[in-house]
Amino acid sequence: MSQPATPISRANLFDRPLPPGYRDELRTLLAEPPAISPRRTGSILLFQLGALRLALPTRVASAVSPVLHIARIPHRSGTVLLGLAAFRGEILPCCSLARLLDIPQEPLHPQTGSARTLILDEAPGRQWAVPIDGVLGIRIAADEPSSEPVPLAAQWIKGVFQDTLSPKNVPIFVLLDEEVLFRNITLATA
Amino acid sequence: MSNGLEDFSLFDLFRMEAEEQVRVLQAELIQVESGTATAASLEALMRAAHSLKGAARIIGLDVIVHLTHAMEDRFVAAQAGNTLSSADVDRMLTATGWLARLQATSEAETASWLEVNTPAIEAFAATFAAHSQPPMVGEPSQSQPVPDPHPAPGGAASQASTPVEPPPSPQISPQQPSAAPVTRQTAPAHVEEEDGIFAQLSPQERASSERSVRIVAGRFDQILSLASETLVASRKLAAQSELFERYQRSIARALHNLEDPEATTAARAASEREIDRQTTSLAAHISELNLIFQANELTSERLYRAVLAGRLRPFSEGATGVARLVRDTARNLGKQVRLEVLGERTRVDRDILERLEAPISHLITNAIDHGIEAPTDRVAAGKPAEAHLRLHARHENGRLVITVRDDGRGIHLDELRGRILQRNLVPAEALSGLSPNELFEFLFLPGFSTRESVSTVSGRGVGLNVVQSMVQEAGGSVTVTSEPGVGTVFRLTLPVTRSVVKVIRLQVEGEFYAVPLVRIDRVANLEPIANPGDSGAPALTVEFDGKELPVANLGHLLGLTGSALPNASRAGEPVPMLIAGGVAFAVDRLVDQVELSVRRLDRRLGKIPGVSSASLDENGLPLLILDVEDLIQTALGRSTTTATAGGLSLAAHILVVDDSHTVREMERRILVRAGYTVTTAQNGQEAWNLLRLNDYDLLVSDVDMPQMGGIELVTKVRDNPRLAHIPVIILSYKDREEDRRRGLEAGADFYLTKGDFQNDAFRLAVVDLIGPAEPIAPDGTGSAGEIAKYPQDRQDSGSTA
Numbered sequence: 001m002s003q004p005a006t007p008i009s010r011a012n013l014f015d016r017p018l019p020p021g022y023r024d025e026l027r028t029l030l031a032e033p034p035a036i037s038p039r040r041t042g043s044i045l046l047f048q049l050g051a052l053r054l055a056l057p058t059r060v061a062s063a064v065s066p067v068l069h070i071a072r073i074p075h076r077s078g079t080v081l082l083g084l085a086a087f088r089g090e091i092l093p094c095c096s097l098a099r100l101l102d103i104p105q106e107p108l109h110p111q112t113g114s115a116r117t118l119i120l121d122e123a124p125g126r127q128w129a130v131p132i133d134g135v136l137g138i139r140i141a142a143d144e145p146s147s148e149p150v151p152l153a154a155q156w157i158k159g160v161f162q163d164t165l166s167p168k169n170v171p172i173f174v175l176l177d178e179e180v181l182f183r184n185i186t187l188a189t190a
Numbered sequence: 191m192s193n194g195l196e197d198f199s200l201f202d203l204f205r206m207e208a209e210e211q212v213r214v215l216q217a218e219l220i221q222v223e224s225g226t227a228t229a230a231s232l233e234a235l236m237r238a239a240h241s242l243k244g245a246a247r248i249i250g251l252d253v254i255v256h257l258t259h260a261m262e263d264r265f266v267a268a269q270a271g272n273t274l275s276s277a278d279v280d281r282m283l284t285a286t287g288w289l290a291r292l293q294a295t296s297e298a299e300t301a302s303w304l305e306v307n308t309p310a311i312e313a314f315a316a317t318f319a320a321h322s323q324p325p326m327v328g329e330p331s332q333s334q335p336v337p338d339p340h341p342a343p344g345g346a347a348s349q350a351s352t353p354v355e356p357p358p359s360p361q362i363s364p365q366q367p368s369a370a371p372v373t374r375q376t377a378p379a380h381v382e383e384e385d386g387i388f389a390q391l392s393p394q395e396r397a398s399s400e401r402s403v404r405i406v407a408g409r410f411d412q413i414l415s416l417a418s419e420t421l422v423a424s425r426k427l428a429a430q431s432e433l434f435e436r437y438q439r440s441i442a443r444a445l446h447n448l449e450d451p452e453a454t455t456a457a458r459a460a461s462e463r464e465i466d467r468q469t470t471s472l473a474a475h476i477s478e479l480n481l482i483f484q485a486n487e488l489t490s491e492r493l494y495r496a497v498l499a500g501r502l503r504p505f506s507e508g509a510t511g512v513a514r515l516v517r518d519t520a521r522n523l524g525k526q527v528r529l530e531v532l533g534e535r536t537r538v539d540r541d542i543l544e545r546l547e548a549p550i551s552h553l554i555t556n557a558i559d560h561g562i563e564a565p566t567d568r569v570a571a572g573k574p575a576e577a578h579l580r581l582h583a584r585h586e587n588g589r590l591v592i593t594v595r596d597d598g599r600g601i602h603l604d605e606l607r608g609r610i611l612q613r614n615l616v617p618a619e620a621l622s623g624l625s626p627n628e629l630f631e632f633l634f635l636p637g638f639s640t641r642e643s644v645s646t647v648s649g650r651g652v653g654l655n656v657v658q659s660m661v662q663e664a665g666g667s668v669t670v671t672s673e674p675g676v677g678t679v680f681r682l683t684l685p686v687t688r689s690v691v692k693v694i695r696l697q698v699e700g701e702f703y704a705v706p707l708v709r710i711d712r713v714a715n716l717e718p719i720a721n722p723g724d725s726g727a728p729a730l731t732v733e734f735d736g737k738e739l740p741v742a743n744l745g746h747l748l749g750l751t752g753s754a755l756p757n758a759s760r761a762g763e764p765v766p767m768l769i770a771g772g773v774a775f776a777v778d779r780l781v782d783q784v785e786l787s788v789r790r791l792d793r794r795l796g797k798i799p800g801v802s803s804a805s806l807d808e809n810g811l812p813l814l815i816l817d818v819e820d821l822i823q824t825a826l827g828r829s830t831t832t833a834t835a836g837g838l839s840l841a842a843h844i845l846v847v848d849d850s851h852t853v854r855e856m857e858r859r860i861l862v863r864a865g866y867t868v869t870t871a872q873n874g875q876e877a878w879n880l881l882r883l884n885d886y887d888l889l890v891s892d893v894d895m896p897q898m899g900g901i902e903l904v905t906k907v908r909d910n911p912r913l914a915h916i917p918v919i920i921l922s923y924k925d926r927e928e929d930r931r932r933g934l935e936a937g938a939d940f941y942l943t944k945g946d947f948q949n950d951a952f953r954l955a956v957v958d959l960i961g962p963a964e965p966i967a968p969d970g971t972g973s974a975g976e977i978a979k980y981p982q983d984r985q986d987s988g989s990t991a
Contacts, residue, residue: 031225071812072701074748075799079883084792084804084812091804091812093792102882126794155875155897186794187876188883 046136046163046173047118050103052152053136053163053173056120060178062127063087063119064135070094080188085129087119094129095185101156122182136173139163146172155180200249200852201297207245207851208293211238215286223279229269235282236265237849240894242289244923244944245852253308253315254292260318261285285314405500413500416493423486430479437475440468498687501541505583505592506534508543508550512581515551519558526565526576527558533583538590539687545664546592546682549657550581553594553680556654561598561678571675573597585686589708590666592682601672603629613638630670634658662819665691665706665788665802683708691788693815694768695781695807699750702813704786704805705768709818713780715764718756730755732767732774741767742825744775748800748816771822784808788815800824842887842960843867847877847903848921849895853944857890857921857952864953865963874898878906881913887960893922893933901936908937917959921952 045061047054068085077083085094094117097103116135120128146160150172158177218235221227239262246254261282268274274282288311295303447453447461513529520527538546557579562568565575580595606629607621615632616624632638636655657680661668666684685691685708693704694713718730718741730741745751756765756776768775786805791798802817844866848854858868869886871877875897881889889907893900900920907913918940920933925943933941940955 027225069811071814072750073795073798073814074750074801076795084814086806086810086812089806089810091789091792091806093794099883100879153875184876184879187871187880189794190796 044139044175045118046139047116047132048134048136049098049101049132052101052103052150055139055161055173055175056118056178056181058138060121060182061118062121065117065119065129067115067131068094068117068129076189080185082131085117087117087127087129090127092119092127092129093189094131095189097130097132100181100184100188101152103152120182122185128182128185148172150174200856201300203852203855204245204249204251205293208242208289210851211242212286212290212293214238215282215289219279219282219286222274223276232265232269234896236262236269237894237896239265240923241850241853244850247923247944248852248856251292251304253304253311254289257285257288257311257315260315264318281317288314409496409500413493413496416489416496419489420486420493423482423489426482427479427486430475430482433475434472437468437472441465444468498690499537501539501687502537503540503543504534505536505538505543506531508538508546509534509581509583511547512550512554515554516558516579519555520562523559524564525558525562527562527579528576530578530580531582532580536583536585536590537686538583539685542590542664542666542684542687545660546684549660549668549682550592550594552654552657554579554581557594557596557598557678557680561596561600563599567599571599590684590686592684593679594682595677595679597677600674600676600678601630601633601670602674606630606632609638627669627671630672633670634668662817665708667709667819690785691815692783693786694783695813696744696766696768696777697779697781698745698748698777701750702781702807703744703748704784704813704815705770705818706802706815707783710768710770712769714767714769716767716774717764718774718776734769734774737772739769739772739774740825741765741774741776742821744768744777744821747775747821747824770818773822773825775821775825786813786815842963843869843885844888844890844956844960845869845871845877845880845884845886846890847871847874847895847900848892849873850892853892853921860953861890861956864956866956874900874903877903881907881910881916886916888956889916889918890956891918891920891938893920893924893929901932904933904936904938919952919955919959 043058044055045058045064047056047061065087068087070083070085072083073081080095080100082094082096084091086092097118115131115133118130118132118135120130122128146162148160150157150160152174156176157174159175160172161175162171163173214234215238218227218231218238221231222235239258243255243258243262246252246258264274264278264282268278288307292300292303444461444464448458448465450457453461509531512531516527516529558577562577562579563571563573568577569575578597580593582593582595584591603626610616610621610629610632611618615635615638634654634657638655658668661682661684664684666682668683669681670678671681672678685706692707694707694710695702695704697703712734714734716732716734718732721729721731721738731738732741733739741756743751743754743756746754756778765776766778766780768777768780784807786807788803789805791801791804798814800817800821801814802820803815805813805815807813844861846854846857846861846868847870848857849872854870854872858870861868869880869884871880873895874891877889877891878898880886889904891900891903900922904918904920907916907918918938920936920938920941921944922929922933922941923944930941939959942952942955
């Protein structure tokens with residue numbers, strides 16, 4: 001057990017001259033690149049959009065609903081903003097993630113299951129409804145980063161990961177950067 | 191289009207930008223000093239200095255332009271290999287300190303701050319020059335002493351050679367990185383304001399959603415009791431479900447026995463008896479279920495009415511200040527007025543009541559100032575010296591009607607016509623054909639006043655326009671009638687409650703919409719007639735109540751179809767129409783009449799032309815409630831919304847991309863002032879996303895931007911078949927010949943430097959490329975309206991917007 005610090009010993013500790021080479025040692029330490037370790041993605045929802053497997057943190061991908069009826073908005077429904085959808089008594093703007101991310105709408109992959117609507121929580125009172133091609137599951141475990149290229153602009157990507165629970169033929173998924181996503185949804189629908 | 195920055199002065203924008211860039215400079219310089227900086231750090235430093243330089247130039251802070259230019263040069267030299275020494279970092283941090291201190295200075299104090307500090311900053315900036323050249327081979331890195339940013343007055347020259355003394359602001363010291371949050375403390379507020387469309391609920395909205403509502407204890411008990419009844423009913427219904435499943439099982443078992451080929455006759459007979467017995471019981475239970483259902487429906491209705499009644503308040507609560515207002519206004523204007531308030535106990539929705547105060551005050555003030563004569567004039571006209579002003583609230587046919595009646599001079603139509611001609615709102619030959627009611631409509635135009643002079647009370651022409659806007663916002667309408675010498679009556683018609691509205695549900699182009707009943711004069715199936723129109727092309731009209739009304743295809747007004755011709759009319763059939771405000775709106779189908787609870791439109795969507803609010807139908811599906819007044823104005827070519835009926839903007843749409851708040855906002859303001867519609871983006875990538883998804887008439891881009899630069903953006907645009915034709919202006923601080931060549935080679939049509947703001951070259955280049963923005967007529971008319979034109983529409987019928 002260490003000696004309890006007295007005012008004198010504290011003063012000695014802080015007032016003493018720096019040991020030789022201390023600054024260099026600290027600088028070298030700070031300059032060292034951080035060790036690459038498996039990155040914890042936290043709790044994420046995996047979903048299919050066209051041919052891509054995408055993921056968002058479950059704190060923003062708050063609910064999944066069956067396909068919702070979309071009411072067209074005069075003068076507004078267009079490329080990204082599809083219209084309005086009702087979810088749990090709330091009327092939400094519904095937008096096309098596929099068009100926003102510029103993902104070609106390919107026929108559904110046989111394993112994706114049926115289409116769904118994803119409810120995204122940007123902030124309290126700011127939800128978006130987003131049609132997706134299916135939910136693939138929720139992952140909590142640490143996932144391995146992957147260096148495999150993905151057909152998506154770099155700005156959307158927070159990380160590309162190996163999904164250890166997935167079938168071998170589709171082993172990676174793209175974790176979307178939710179901040180960039182929400183900012184661009186807002187811009188594209190304003 | 192709003193970017194949330196309209197309300198800031200350019201100096202505010204500079205300060206916001208300085209705050210952000212100072213943070214970048216501090217963070218990256220500390221990285222440089224610790225040896226962990228990468229090429230990206232130097233790029234970020236260079237960009238931060240560059241952005242600050244641009245922002246400072248726009249607001250005319252020359253000394254800051256010199257300082258940041260010197261910093262930028264030094265960072266560029268560092269990128270070229272002239273590494274930043276520890277002394278350089280000190281110098282940069284000192285410069286950053288100046289910027290931080292300027293950023294923290296209020297606009298009012300900036301001039302005096304600059305007066306005191308400019309000599310020292312200039313001298314300090316000069317010390318950078320020696321370090322901004324790329325290194326010669328073998329040349330050692332030099333360090334220069336740094337002047338104190340707090341020079342004694344008049345001692346700038348001597349201060350310039352004093353040893354390093356960073357400014358007192360703790361956040362600029364690399365030894366005290368923990369002090370950085372000092373600048374961040376104010377950041378969230380700015381960020382929130384800057385990103386208006388990204389902001390959370392505004393304080394007002396938060397207050398609105400969290401406000402409390404008073405309700406008398408008796409009514410609360412009634413609501414609780416009714417809610418309990420509905421709960422009991424729902425539990426009974428749940429029990430019925432179990433019972434029905436039992437019937438289903440018994441009948442299925444009996445049927446199975448009946449179908450069994452080995453079953454005996456007795457067994458079959460027993461099964462038949464069982465089916466009969468179960469069927470009888472089932473019928474009895476269905477009757478019981480009906481009773482439960484009816485009782486539940488009744489209770490739900492009573493519950494709903496009870497909750498609704500809790501929202502209704504007596505009209506007197508909204509008219510408390512009227513007596514004082516009349517007294518004070520009359521006294522100020524030297525008039526004698528007797529106020530009479532009728533219908534004080536008329537029940538009004540609390541939301542509507544809150545919105546009534548301002549319009550009623552406007553109308554009362556208007557009546558006293560404009561309508562009621564001075565006592566001597568009244569006596570001379572044979573009237574009592576004391577005028578009579580009556581405010582009356584009542585319910586009529588399920589609507590709340592409020593009238594403000596005065597016995598003043600009334601509105602003289604000749605004077606009104608004179609003002610209309612003077613404002614050039616209508617050609618003289620057309621003016622004589624307008625009815626009194628049509629002439630009175632001009633009173634509600636923005637900026638229209640019958641007064642020659644402006645007083646503290648009225649005459650600016652904003653009052654009636656505001657009254658109309660407020661009443662319309664509350665879901666109502668306002669009309670005026672007047673008789674010269676006798677008086678004027680303003681009549682406000684509003685829904686009794688704002689939370690529930692009776693609507694006609696209709697269908698256009700496959701979509702369902704709702705129209706408040708209160709705004710509809712009539713519905714009818716009418717056959718349009720093709721008449722010669724102004725432009726030579728026949729226009730569709732219908733005859734209704736002896737009048738000829740123009741026909742507008744609602745689907746076209748809502749931008750759902752490109753055809754102005756109603757669908758049914760194409761088949762030669764009578765067309766279902768809504769008659770409102772002198773326009774016949776053609777629809778595909780009138781569905782039914784229902785009551786809907788009204789919800790505000792999501793604020794992220796902004797104002798949608800032709801739409802006022804939203805609701806959920808009985809199946810829980812979203813249903814938009816249309817803004818009839820807006821549609822009438824659009825149909826008559828008087829739309830004040832930014833989008834016209836066809837979904838097209840009146841003005842050309844320009845995308846401005848620049849990573850500097852200040853430059854971006856400066857460009858936006860110049861273009862908006864010139865009449866264009868502008869959307870802004872912060873970098874090339876963001877601009878590329880917008881370009882992919884929307885149509886723009888012009889792209890204005892900076893060169894140096896994070897994520898994707900201007901040259902890359904322009905190259906992508908030119909390589910894209912859909913976008914290749916868009917005119918592009920590059921607006922950059924880089925004014926070297928090779929920079930220009932690079933921009934033009936990438937595909938820009940113009941390469942301008944940001945100094946061109948001052949000499950109008952920027953605006954002229956825009957006009958050169960896409961023409962001037964379409965001027966809006968003084969009466970707000972920007973297009974010829976959206977009344978159906980027969981032959982052209984027949985040609986494009988069926989096309990969809």
